[in-house]
Structures are given as structure tokens and as C-alpha cells.
Amino acid sequence: MTRVAIYDTTLRDGSQGEGVNFSLQDKLLLTKRLDDLGVDYIEGGYPLSNPKDAEYFRAVRDLPLKHAKVVAFGMTRRKNGSAESDGGLKALLEGKTPIVTIVGKTSAFQVTEIIGTTLEENVKMIGDSVAYCRGQGVEVFYDAEHFFDGYKLNPEYALQTLKAAEAGGATCIILCDTNGGTMPERVAEVVAVARRELKADIGIHCHNDCELAVANTLAAVRAGATQVQGTMNGFGERCGNVDLVSAIANLAIKYDYEVLKPGSLQRLTEVSRYAYELANMNFRSGQPFVGLSAFAHKGGMHTHAVAKNPASYEHIDPALVGNERRILVSELSGQSTILSKTQKYQIAHDKATMAKILNQVQDLENVGYEFEAAEGSFDIIVKKAVGTYKPWFQRLAYRVNIEQPATGKPITEATVKLSVGGSTEHTVSEGDGPVNALDAALRKALVQYFPRLDEMQLVDYKVRVVNPKEGTAARVRVVIESRDHQDVWGTVGVSENIVEASWLALSDAIEYKLFKDEEGTTKNGN
């Protein structure tokens, strides 16, 4: 089995993605988690770029890593200078990492038009910089920026730059599809040329501008690359880098390469979600392998088949990558959907019970409910249908006031009156808007009884008119997505009044969390 080394650049190239901003603490936490996963190299940042990245390289030395090598990233020396006196190379070496990655120009166009120097000087910049760092006792990887575009424009020159890096002592030369515009067969062809021309290891670094980064990465490995650079979930500039999660899963499962360490694949879903959490981004539901919908079945005919044999509509067993099968409930469901969906419950799975639940689902969907993205509310319906539901709290009343002063922002205040375990709780909270204020008042009343509600946060709120012909009297459907450390779950509420619809979805979200914790289950019953 051939080994492919995994080089994670989430903390450097990933953080160049719009909306991604890791704190120092986030960077250290992700480093630890990637090391646990068995990633071989972790590119921690660009020490010259900012004090946080420089500080990271100091702090990461105290992190007890088991396997991964931390790598600092920087560019070749500036034009017309010397490597010895170059501030960028100095900062790079001050990171005191066992390996540095140096990026250099490969494309003649980039050399003359962008950095404004001669082709000869650029070759010297590459050779000098690599040799200087090697001379300081560190291993050097060389990122050949714009390699595929440069090779198209002037293949001799592109190869000359790679050879300069090799002559300088680079142990791995990484071919970069920096603009993400190259097609897979071309990647394979050009990687094969580089493989023939060089002795050093070859790596691949793809961007996703044509949605081909995974295909290009796999093509490069098939053509001889033995290092794959990428980011968790494909975070990165423009359309992102190659998603390492998909690249790793395909390499290991579809092509049988040795990647990471034994047992790591099953942790891909967890690490992918952890990275989203640190980046403060929502999960991508349709993300292959690890997304919430990656193994979600909705059509009645599909769920019927999956119940008999999951291979009928799944390309792999979701457990291989730590994901779970989900059966979605909707008006397209038949009894087999309800049967599969309720397998985790200790209830009678006879036709009468299944029909009772299905009828409830269909009746509620008729008035505007949707359970496809609201598994939390579905859970509560099942409990109500089979008689195991017990309310955690009862609503006595709520009120929401919005006051718009003559100037400035509107002030929103919610008051909630609940009965909890025989006591009455009466709380008031302000919020950015009615739902936020209501959520805050509800939690304020409940958290003293159920402290684990502190772990839960509302991550998405969607509202949709369900009978638009009625104008402002139309019913609205509110779907709320909540999450805690382990799970993401949806709940739904429908009413003519948007605040009431929000209340229904919010209170289901809280009840679902309390039931889930009491039963010690995750959303899918594990």
C-alpha cells in the first residue's frame, strides 16, 4: 500500500478564506486535533505576516504533539537582495520549526508582471532561499506557485524553477494549481512530466475554482505525487482549497492508499465539524462524506430500499468516516420511513403505531409544518404519539415589546412566565430582536434547573410564509437549528404569528436538548 503524506494548511491557506479567522487559541486547539487525527504536516501560519502567527510558532513548541510536524510558511527572498539579510526568511527561521515551506514563482508571467524582476533573478531567489534555509539546518518544502499555468506558458522555465529548488536542497516540491483553473487530465499529464524530471518527492496543492480540486488532487497522486496539501472542509481563498476531508476519504477508501493512521478515518466527521466550530462557520450540509445530508434519505422509495439494504442508496457505509445514516421525514414518507426513523425508540413498531405517527406528520405538514430539517420536533411528536412525552416546563405566558425611540435602534424586551417543577419563574431579557429576546428570557428561566442548556446555541433561524395568498395573515413556518458540543438539530413551529411560531420552534429545541441529555443519546441514537 503506497503512503500519501497529508499536509494540512487550514491555519495558513485556510485562514485566507473569506470569513475565516482563527484566534491563537483556536490555532493551537486545531493543531492538537489534527495531530490526533494523524495528519503528517501542519502548516501553522506565515510568521512574517502578523504577530499572532509569530506567537503561534512560539506557543506550539509547548504542545505535546504525537505525530505531526509543524511547518512555517514564507516566500523566497526579495528580489535583488540576499537570503542572509532577508527579513522574510529570518522570520521564517525564527519559527524554529523542523520544516519550512517556501513559496516561489514558477510562471514567467508572474515573475515579470507581478514581482517585476527578471527570469534569471527569480531562479536565483528560489535557489538561494532554499539553500540558505537548508544551511540553517531545517528541511525545506518548496511550493511552486502557479505551476500548472506557468508550465502552460513556458514549460522549460517552469521546470527550471523546480530544478533550482531541488538543487537548493528542497526535499519535496509541491506543484500548485494556485488559480484552480486546471483540468484533471492536464494535472495528471504535467505531474507525470515533473515526476520524470525530478528526484525530490512531489506534492500537490489545488484550489477549487472549477470545483475540481479533489479530482485534480487524486489525478496528481495517481500520476506520482506523494504529498497532498489542503484544508479542512476546503476553507481557503476565493472558492477554497481542496477539501482534505474528501481527498483523504477518497484516497483511503476508493484507492486504498495509506493515509493518516489506523482508525483515523472514523474521526473525519468529528474533526471536520470541530474545524467549522473553531472557524465559527455553519456546517455544509451537503458536504460529501461528512455533511449532515451526506447519508440522508428522503424519498419513500429510497427509505424503503435503505431499510432493506443501505447499499441500495449509499456508496459507502457512513460509519467508515464517522458519519451517520439519516432518514428524513416528510409528506413524501411512507410507513417504512417512519419505521426506520423510529428504530432507535423503545416503542412498538407495529403498523398501528407507525400509522399514528405518519398521520400526525402528514396532518401537521398539511398546515405548513416540515419535518425534513426538524428532527427535534419529530422526536417530540413520536413521544407524544406513544405517550412517553413529559413536559420539562409549561408556558404560562410570554410578552414581547418593541419600542422604537425617536433616534437610535429599536429596543426589544421579552418577558416569560413558566412553570418548572412546581415553581413559577418570571424572567425578562432584552435582545437584538424578538426571537433573540425570547430565547434569552426562556434560557434565563430554565438554566438554573438545567445547567446544560448553557452548552446549546441557536445557529440558524429561517422563516418562510406557507400560505402566501393570505397576505399578512398568512401562516409562517420558523425552522431553528441548534447545536451543542455533539449534535446539530432542527425544530419547527408554525403559526399566523411569527413570534408564536418562533416560540414553538424554540421550546421544541430546548425540550429536545433536555430529552437527548436525559437519554444519553446523540441525534441519531448513538
Ligand SMILES: CC(=O)SCCNC(=O)CCNC(=O)[C@H](O)C(C)(C)COP(=O)(O)OP(=O)(O)OC[C@H]1O[C@@H](n2cnc3c(N)ncnc32)[C@H](O)[C@@H]1OP(=O)(O)O
Ligand atoms: C498563493 C499563496 O497563497 S501565497 C501566500 C499569500 N498569503 C499572504 O499574502 C498572506 C500574508 N501576507 C502578508 O502578510 C504580506 O503580504 C507580507 C508580509 C508577506 C508582505 O507584505 P508587504 O511587504 O507589505 O508587501 P505586499 O503584500 O504589499 O506585496 C507583496 C510583496 O511581495 C513580493 N513577492 C510576492 N511574491 C514573492 C515571492 N515569491 N518572492 C519574493 N517576493 C515576492 C511582491 O513583489 C511585493 O513586493 P514589492 O511591493 O516590492 O513588489
Ligand SMILES: CC(=O)C(=O)O
Ligand atoms: C502556495 C499556495 O498557497 C498556492 O500556490 O496556492
